[in-house]
Amino acid sequence: MRRHLLSIDDLRREDIERILRLAESFAEVAGREIKKVPTLRGRTVINLFYEASTRTSSSFGIAAKRLSADVENVTAQGSSVDKGESLKDTVQTLSAYDPAAIVFRSPHAGAAALVARWTSAAVINAGDGKHEHPTQALLDLYTLRRRAGPLEGRKVWIVGDVLHSRVARSNILAFGRMGCQVTVCGPPTLIPRGVESLGCEVRYSLDDLGEADVVYALRMQHERMKGSFVPSLREYAACYQIDGRRLGSHQLLMHPGPVNRGVELAAEVIDSPQALITQQVESGVVVRMAVLYDLLAGGPAGPGGGHGARLSGEHSGEAPEPQPA
Numbered sequence: 001m002r003r004h005l006l007s008i009d010d011l012r013r014e015d016i017e018r019i020l021r022l023a024e025s026f027a028e029v030a031g032r033e034i035k036k037v038p039t040l041r042g043r044t045v046i047n048l049f050y051e052a053s054t055r056t057s058s059s060f061g062i063a064a065k066r067l068s069a070d071v072e073n074v075t076a077q078g079s080s081v082d083k084g085e086s087l088k089d090t091v092q093t094l095s096a097y098d099p100a101a102i103v104f105r106s107p108h109a110g111a112a113a114l115v116a117r118w119t120s121a122a123v124i125n126a127g128d129g130k131h132e133h134p135t136q137a138l139l140d141l142y143t144l145r146r147r148a149g150p151l152e153g154r155k156v157w158i159v160g161d162v163l164h165s166r167v168a169r170s171n172i173l174a175f176g177r178m179g180c181q182v183t184v185c186g187p188p189t190l191i192p193r194g195v196e197s198l199g200c201e202v203r204y205s206l207d208d209l210g211e212a213d214v215v216y217a218l219r220m221q222h223e224r225m226k227g228s229f230v231p232s233l234r235e236y237a238a239c240y241q242i243d244g245r246r247l248g249s250h251q252l253l254m255h256p257g258p259v260n261r262g263v264e265l266a267a268e269v270i271d272s273p274q275a276l277i278t279q280q281v282e283s284g285v286v287v288r289m290a291v292l293y294d295l296l297a298g299g300p301a302g303p304g305g306g307h308g309a310r311l312s313g314e315h316s317g318e319a320p321e322p323q324p325a
């Protein structure tokens, strides 16, 4: 029985399908004037972020509030981490408040799994170093399916700094699990050795980009680079930037944000109707509501009842009928 969401590997295809169905039902709530259901009333969600974030932290906060949870945000900066408190002590301190969930982001791969050992709260990995970012992958699946229909057989090219990208790792697994054909592409210095074992093909040039249905561009993760991986950003852009010449009119464009305009993407494609970047951000709220619901409230009693551990899919409940608060 699973209580946490640490990796896409925690999820079978049917678990992903269930979460996407839940997200659809929460999209209906998001369309209402009062965007709130009582599901997590009286329960506490702590957002513990040790690394910069705009989209992930705000959307988890909004998601938890729309489920009526009480939300506390703790960032490394300004907390006792600045005074030298260890991660373990910080987690045990916050666990004394008996939170239902801790949403955790860290610059270190594997840190979310450690946190899960130190708390009785459900732990949701909001990005651990270059390892994984499972809720990003789930919201990407959701966004693409809403725009383009069934995912089976779609050709997805993930382009750029795959080496330092937790989004790439989670998305290779997630798109693969949903039956997509995944190709990663970038300069050899930015493609991790053995990445094929996650279930993708590797290309080192954009020559065959035309075969992709979806182009998923990644940011250069300078904060994780020790040393120089490309001769210059200008040269990188010349070979790998997705621009109006390279993006065909039949192709969709995705990017997890934040975008470095003029590096991995040219302005004309960011603002084109083929870009799903804003929709990805929008989906972040309903997909994170679905993940919180699935972990914390997905028991047999339905919305507001049960304290289920649902991500391993031991129940196959239908999406909830969200009720206004």
Ligand code: NCD
Residues within 6 Å of the ligand: 055, 056, 127, 133, 136, 166, 167, 218, 219, 221, 256, 257, 258
């Ligand atoms: C990504 C991340 O932090 O891993 N951003 C996000 O969560 N939307 C990707 C990135 O920082 O490039």
